[in-house]
Amino acid sequence: MSGSVDLVVMLSTARRAVQLYPPAHPSYREAIDAVVTAVAECSGQDGGFVLNAHEGRLYDGSAVITSDAPALGSLVQSMERHRIESLTFDPSFATTDAVALAEVLNLRPAPSLKVDEELSRRGVTAVVVGALGDDEVQAERKERDVRREKDRALYRQLVAVLRAVQRDVATSGSPNLDQAEDMVGTIMSRLLEDNAAVLGMATMNARDEGALFHSINVMIYTLTLGLGLGLPEDGLQGLGICALLHDVGKAAFDLDDPEQARAAMLLHPKIGAEALARLPEEDPSTMLVAFEHHMGADGSGWPERPDGYVTHPYSRMVSIADRYENLTKHGDQGHPVTPDRAVVQLLREAGRSLDPLFTRLFVQSLGVFPIGCVVRLSDQSVGVVSATTGDLLRPRVRVLYDARGMEIEDPVDVDLVGDTRNIVEVVDPESLELHVADHL
Ligand SMILES: [Fe+2]
Ligand SMILES: [Fe+2]
Incomplete structure (x- = not known):
């Protein structure tokens, strides 16, 4: 050997x-x-x-x-x-x-x-x-397409389940979480199997159902952190549910009305926690995460709490995933930030509003160029990061455009470890009208 x-x-x-x-x-x-x-x-x-x-x-x-x-x-x-x-x-x-x-x-x-x-x-x-043979290449491509379609169906199903949970909360009912729990389990096994495909999905956004997509994406990022932390499987499932429901209190508001949207921002932690407190669950973590996810590690944020109040570790983990999702979808100035810059921003906030240890672990799990980051290589070809490698600066890249800017019909993955090319620039996918989730 x-x-x-x-x-x-x-x-x-x-x-x-x-x-x-x-x-x-x-x-x-x-x-x-x-x-x-x-x-x-x-x-x-x-x-x-x-x-x-x-x-x-x-x-x-x-x-x-x-x-x-x-x-x-x-x-x-x-x-x-x-x-x-x-x-x-x-x-x-x-x-x-x-x-x-x-x-x-x-x-x-x-x-x-x-x-x-x-x-x-x-x-x-x-x-x-x-x-x-060409047949085998075709078969591989087809298999990838089938898997992607299945993942999309899973995501859509989760949107529907979450929509039902939110409806229960809006009407002061007690939400049933059985289905959501099953689906978190399925997403988790997909994440272990093919994290590029799942993290690729987390780049998706929808104008009309942005809030639901946001919650699912935060769940995916939180699970990535949980995996990096080595949490056992049942712990991960609980963590995933907490992340999925962190903003559930927003369901009580009409977010299209600017005044209500402002109120929602301030009040959704309390309202979400109250709705989740109606659940017969013994584990209080879902309720705590809903209540605490806007509390900064340094005492900043809201709702107000007494000095020395310590938040649940899951709340601190969800805060990081939430911040990352918000930065990459909207940014602080209303313009999305590229994943590499979002990672740098998280590190800046580590030890202040964000828990320093969890933030570092999160960044380690995502890499300097996270999966889904669109990059230009030194030969001018452009691709999307499809996997992290042992080398933070040299991830695996699925090359989508060749050096002349022509779209590659059958994109190939290139491991930059062992390749002569480097990443020279991170590109805003919008400038190329590129939907990252379609390529992972
Ligand atoms: Fe929130
Ligand atoms: Fe959120």
Whole structure:
């Protein structure tokens, strides 16, 4: 197994070396020789070695290759972007093959680029490429679309459930939370499965149902923080419900009327807490979060409370998610702030109105360039951050527009760890008329 990890690491080093150095440079030669040695060491008795890529993982034959080395992620992505399912190395693999392979893997993927043809054009006979069929690529794309549609349906369902809960509150009834609890559980498992898809949904907004969307998005961000904190599953579910219902008191007001909207702002914590106090629940956290989520950690905010009053930890967590959602949707000046700036603003408020420890954890979970952040790379291509990586400044980016600004039909994910490009700028998605949630 360690042989195959070595091969992957050496191949990644060689890809960088052929970009950085001229062929006569000692580092170039060293890197290429190391690939040849690694292939020889991987080749079994019967000769040859097969490297397979499948669903984001690399396999030594049929055994999954596990290692923390970032090279693994970058090679599997490169193979997938080039639609390579497998690379079979022949024992005759030599220096010229290693150079050609490193160079070809560095080429920008394009529908017109066929890796097997490109390698044979360069005289390579010791590497056989197993190409992903167009059918498989299509099937993958279709599967992603189906999943996205399912997630959207889940989100719409949650909007409907929350609308019913709010109606109960507005009419002074006692809301039934069973359905909401089930749905928080479903969203939570989706978050664990595919956090990009769920955090992508949290970027959604709706003019007419903004308040409901806001509550669901705050729940998603709060759960992200809860996961970062390592809360157990039942704790997370309770936390999710608290976040979902934090603004439930607003349901008692007509928010389209400016005067009522002002009153709602001041009074919704108290009214929400009163409605939730009517629930037979033994756990007071939902009521407390509704009551306390506008109380600053430094004594600022409202409602008023006695000196030394300590808010529930869930209230402090929801405050952070609430602030982040508000900044990214409206900002303080009525114009949305990009996610990276919202993160900086949160850090500025940490230790003042926001709990410092939870804020830092939240920022750590989201990253400096949170999922959904639209970024321009150093080659002028533009994409959306689709995953965080071990490197805060080098997330994974789904490239949507190429360097000439042309929309890419079949966007690919690029792990900036192990890529030569950097993020040079965060772009306002509105300036590109881009709906981030459609791309995650
Ligand atoms: Fe609120
Ligand atoms: Fe809120």
